[in-house]
Amino acid sequence: MAKGPVKAYDRVKSARQNGRPTGVDYIEHMFTDFIELHGDRAYADDKAIVGGIALLDSRPVTVIAIEKGRTSKERVAHNFGAPHPEGYRKALRLMRQAEKFGRPVICLVDTSGAYCGIGAEERGEGQAIAECITGMMALKTPAISILIGEGGSGGALALAVADRVWMLENAVYSVISPEGCASILWKDASKAEEAAESLKLTAQDALALGVIEDIIPEQELGKDTFYDKLRVKISRELRELSSLEIQELSRRRFERFRNLGVPETGGDA
Amino acid sequence: MPFIEFLFKPKNELEKGGRQSAEVASADENEPSKPCPNCRKMVPLSQLWANHNTCECGYHFRMNARQRINFICDQDTFEEWDGGLASRDVLGFPGYTAKLENTRNASSETEAVVCGRTKIGGVDCCIFIMEPYFMMGSMGTVVGEKITRTFEQATKLGLPVVGYTVSGGARMQEGILSLMQMAKTSGAVRRHSEAGLFYLTVITDPTTGGVTASFAMEGDIILAEPGALIGFAGPRVIEQTVRKKLPAGFQKAEFVMEHGFVDAIVPRNIQKETVTKLLKMHSGGEKVG
Numbered sequence: 001m002a003k004g005p006v007k008a009y010d011r012v013k014s015a016r017q018n019g020r021p022t023g024v025d026y027i028e029h030m031f032t033d034f035i036e037l038h039g040d041r042a043y044a045d046d047k048a049i050v051g052g053i054a055l056l057d058s059r060p061v062t063v064i065a066i067e068k069g070r071t072s073k074e075r076v077a078h079n080f081g082a083p084h085p086e087g088y089r090k091a092l093r094l095m096r097q098a099e100k101f102g103r104p105v106i107c108l109v110d111t112s113g114a115y116c117g118i119g120a121e122e123r124g125e126g127q128a129i130a131e132c133i134t135g136m137m138a139l140k141t142p143a144i145s146i147l148i149g150e151g152g153s154g155g156a157l158a159l160a161v162a163d164r165v166w167m168l169e170n171a172v173y174s175v176i177s178p179e180g181c182a183s184i185l186w187k188d189a190s191k192a193e194e195a196a197e198s199l200k201l202t203a204q205d206a207l208a209l210g211v212i213e214d215i216i217p218e219q220e221l222g223k224d225t226f227y228d229k230l231r232v233k234i235s236r237e238l239r240e241l242s243s244l245e246i247q248e249l250s251r252r253r254f255e256r257f258r259n260l261g262v263p264e265t266g267g268d269a
Numbered sequence: 270m271p272f273i274e275f276l277f278k279p280k281n282e283l284e285k286g287g288r289q290s291a292e293v294a295s296a297d298e299n300e301p302s303k304p305c306p307n308c309r310k311m312v313p314l315s316q317l318w319a320n321h322n323t324c325e326c327g328y329h330f331r332m333n334a335r336q337r338i339n340f341i342c343d344q345d346t347f348e349e350w351d352g353g354l355a356s357r358d359v360l361g362f363p364g365y366t367a368k369l370e371n372t373r374n375a376s377s378e379t380e381a382v383v384c385g386r387t388k389i390g391g392v393d394c395c396i397f398i399m400e401p402y403f404m405m406g407s408m409g410t411v412v413g414e415k416i417t418r419t420f421e422q423a424t425k426l427g428l429p430v431v432g433y434t435v436s437g438g439a440r441m442q443e444g445i446l447s448l449m450q451m452a453k454t455s456g457a458v459r460r461h462s463e464a465g466l467f468y469l470t471v472i473t474d475p476t477t478g479g480v481t482a483s484f485a486m487e488g489d490i491i492l493a494e495p496g497a498l499i500g501f502a503g504p505r506v507i508e509q510t511v512r513k514k515l516p517a518g519f520q521k522a523e524f525v526m527e528h529g530f531v532d533a534i535v536p537r538n539i540q541k542e543t544v545t546k547l548l549k550m551h552s553g554g555e556k557v558g
Binding site: 185200201206209254261263 | 354356357359362363410417439440441444445448449450451452459463477482485499501502506507513515528529530
């Protein structure tokens with residue numbers, strides 16, 4: 001039933017759907033010899049973020065995924081993919097480790113947002129995200145982030161300050177959930193569909209706004225061919241990014257974000 | 270100021286007595302006054318202004334950006350930058366154009382941040398001050414751009430940056446582009462920092478969301494005003510998520526400092542002095558470039 005464009009809110013539902021491949025599915029299918037590395041060396045190991053070293057086409061890489069879990073039991077264990085501050089601190093630790101050993105970083109982002117809880121606030125959720133953003137911006141090694149499902153606000157951005165950011169065809173990337181937006185602006189969470197449309201949260205919107213570089217088609221989502229194609233694409237991109245001088249890479253990464261949302265009319269100073 | 274701690278015990282908004290609007294004592298005269306949300310006395314406006322918008326119980330009322338400039342900058346030294354930069358409805362978000370117009374009229378500001386160059390206690394610096402009465406200091410593309418430019422100018426000029434934050438977070442009406450401002454501003458802060466320059470943050474009530482999760486928490490030194498709400502998620506959202514009572518004083522500056530995320534709480538009666546001292550302590554050394 002091909003009729004008209006897909007509604008933004010249908011993509012939101014699709015991005016959230018149980019049964020959609022999660023971070024660990026990508027790790028299992030695209031990489032080999034994955035060794036998970038735990039903990040932030042300060043407080044705890046946050047299972048909402050799974051990270052470690054693996055081989056991508058026989059090249060060592062650091063892979064960091066926000067993991068929602070595939071079964072109910074897993075989802076509880078991974079806190080439904082809502083990281084605490086220690087998750088972001090672990091991610092940053094692994095990124096800096098990657099930098100030291102010249103490994104590229106690949107982030108797989110899938111979260112409704114950083115966790116809203118008492119402990120998360122007490123341990124500095126805002127500070128942890130800020131540090132991760134700045135840390136990733138300054139990272140002296142190539143980084144690619146792929147939004148594979150939900151890209152919920154600052155909790156997603158923290159792992160998406162990369163040289164290349166891609167989104168799956170039905171992934172969404174938003175400053176706030178459509179439900180949250182509708183309830184704050186219109187005091188009515190049932191207007192989420194309208195909010196989803198207005199927030200410009202689809203991959204197509206993000207591409208048009210220059211927020212991402214590419215969209216990954218989903219026709220074969222979850223099949224071996226899907227992972228193969230994505231792996232080849234990552235490998236090719238990493239080769240290109242690795243050919244750049246580190247200074248140049250940093251400069252381009254900063255410029256990439258610097259140029260987002262520059263008003264057309266200049267200032268006066 | 271230990272006596273201030275003694276007098277003023279901030280509460281989170283969901284705590285008993287945390288957000289009371291009913292005032293007890295009435296003003297002595299017919300003088301215009303307004304109720305203090307903390308001690309609930311009526312505070313005469315003249316007294317409020319004389320004390321930099323604070324009540325004698327220690328409660329700090331909000332200040333708009335221009336009041337802050339008068340309060341912190343040396344007289345007639347503030348030179349505004351990019352005052353003409355104004356947000357537009359880039360995404361076609363329902364009601365945004367009207368909202369911008371209303372908020373501009375209500376606040377007399379064109380955007381939720383005022384930036385420029387000034388002297389504080391005689392020390393040359395760049396400054397940005399967020400505006401609580403402009404869409405609750407929310408960060409859209411223009412706020413991100415102005416703050417980014419402030420850091421870029423400061424880096425070029427080799428000057429420190431003093432930043433006053435107050436914000437409900439990223440601005441929903443500019444969608445994903447608002448979110449990107451967190452990365453953009455953070456990148457500019459980073460470059461300023463790499464040049465060996467000093468960035469001082471003063472967090473004021475309330476600072477939440479995308480601003481907490483970016484430049485508010487990136488200062489070399491982070492000060493806060495007494496009782497300021499500082500957090501990533503808002504208290505109501507958290508209570509709905511965890512379905513538990515929030516701890517006493519949750520997310521208040523004092524609580525946040527106790528947990529290690531703020532360097533010091535500085536009430537307004539010693540704020541200019543403290544900011545000046547810090548600026549001076551960071552302007553002694555030889556700087557390359």
